[in-house]
Amino acid sequence: MAEKARSSKALMVLAVVAGLAVAAAVVYDFWRALTVNPENPWAEFTLSKIFFGYRNLMFAVGAVVWVLGTAIFVLELAGRTVTRRGLERNRMGVAEWSVIDVALAALSAAVYGGLLAATAPIVFVPGFTWLRPANALAPLFGMFFGIPGCLGAAIGNLIADIVGGFFGVGSFGGFIGNFLIAYLPYKFVRDHSFSSASSIGEFYVWGVLAQAFVSATYICWWLDVAEALVGLPLFVVWGIIAPIIFSNNIVVNAVLSPVLGRVLFPLIKGRGLYWKDRIKAAQV
Template sequence: MEVQTQVHQPKTIQAKHIVSIVISALIFGSMIYITRFLPLKIGTIQLFYPAAIVAPLFGVWFGIWGAAGLVVGNFLSMLLVGLNPLLFPLSLLSQFVMGFIPGLAYRKPHLEKKSDIVRFIFFIILGQVMASLLIALNLLWIQKLPGKVVWGTIWVWMQFSNTLMAAVFTPLLFTWLSGYMRKSGLFFKRFLG
C-alpha cells in the first residue's frame, strides 16, 4: 500500500495576474497622466489627484497584483511626461501602499453591513495616510524640498485631496462597480490571487 503525499508547489504567475496588472496600470496610469496637465500643482505634486480614489479598488479587487499595477501605471505615466522614475522611489512605493493596505485588509466583494463600510473606510484612510507619508519623505530626501513646505503645505493638502476624497468616493465606486467585477470573474477572493 502506497501513501501518496501532496506536494504544494509555489504558485506561479498566471494570465489573470497579468491581466489584473494591465487593467490597474492602464486605468490608474491614464488617470494620473491626464491630470498631470491640470495647472493645479506644487512642483511635481498634483493638487487634484482622482487616481487616489480608484487605487484602493484595484487592491481590493485584484489583491497584490492590482497594487503592483498601480506602480506600473504611475511609472509609465512618469515616463510619458518626461519625469525620471528613479527620482521617485518612495512615491512609486506609495502607489503600491494605496492599493495594498485596503486590499490586504478587505477581501469581500461588496459592503454588507455598516461595520464593513467603517472597516473599509478605515483601511482606505490608513493606506492614503501611509502613502502620503512616503511621498513626503521622497520630497524631503530625494527632491530636497524644505520641510516647512512638505509638512506644512503639501502633506496637509494630500490629506484633503487624496485621503478625504478616497474616503468619500471609493466606497461609492466600490458599491457601484463591484457587482460588475464579480460577474466578470475579475474579483480575486484571495489577496495573492
C-alpha cells in the same frame, strides 16, 4: 451576540463619520487658510502645521512606515504575507502569476496611469487644483484584484510620472506609496463588497484614513531623506507635499471610492476577476 453586532455596527458608522468629517475638515480648513493668508495659505493650513511643525516626529514615524512598507512590498511580490501565525504564502507572488495576473496588473496600470494623465485635476479651492479623481481607483484595484492590482496602481503612478515628465528620484517613493494605498484596504478590509456596514466602515479606516497617512509619510520621508538628490526644501516636503497627498487621498477616497466600489464590485465578481474567487478557483 446581538449586543456585539450592534457595537460593531456603531464602530463602523463612527469610522465613516470620522472619514467624512476629516475630509470635510480638510476642505474647510484649507479654504479658511486661503482666506486668512492668500499669499501663503500653507502657513495657516492646519495639516501643514502638523506635518511640518512635528517634522521630527513625522520623520521618525515615516522611517518606520518606510521600512515596514518596503519590506511588505518585497515580501508580497515574493509570495509571502504577514499573518498572525507568521509568514504565509499569499498565492499571488509574481513567480506564481498567470497571464491573467499579468494582464490585470498591466491594464490596471494603463487605466490608472491613463486616467491620471488624461483627466485634469479638479479645483479643490479656487487657485488650487490637486484633487485627482483617478486616485480613487488605487484602493479599489487592491481590494478587487489583489497583489496584481496593487502593483498595477504602483506602475500606473510611475507611468503617469513618466508621461507627465515628472519622473525622478522622488518617483520611487510614489511607486511604493501607491502600492501601499492599494495594499492597506486589500489586506485589512475583510469584506470588499461595499454593501455592508462593516465593509464600508473598515474601508474608511484602512482605505481612507490609514492609507492617506501612510502614503503621505512614506512618500515624504523618502523625499526628506533623499533631499540632496531631489532638491525639495523640508518645508515644501512636509508643509506642502505631505498635506497635499494626505488631503487628496482623504477627500477623493472618502467621496469617490465607496461609490465606485459599490458599482464595480458586482461587475468584477461577475466577470470572475475578484481575487478571492480566483484563488479559490485555482485551489479547486
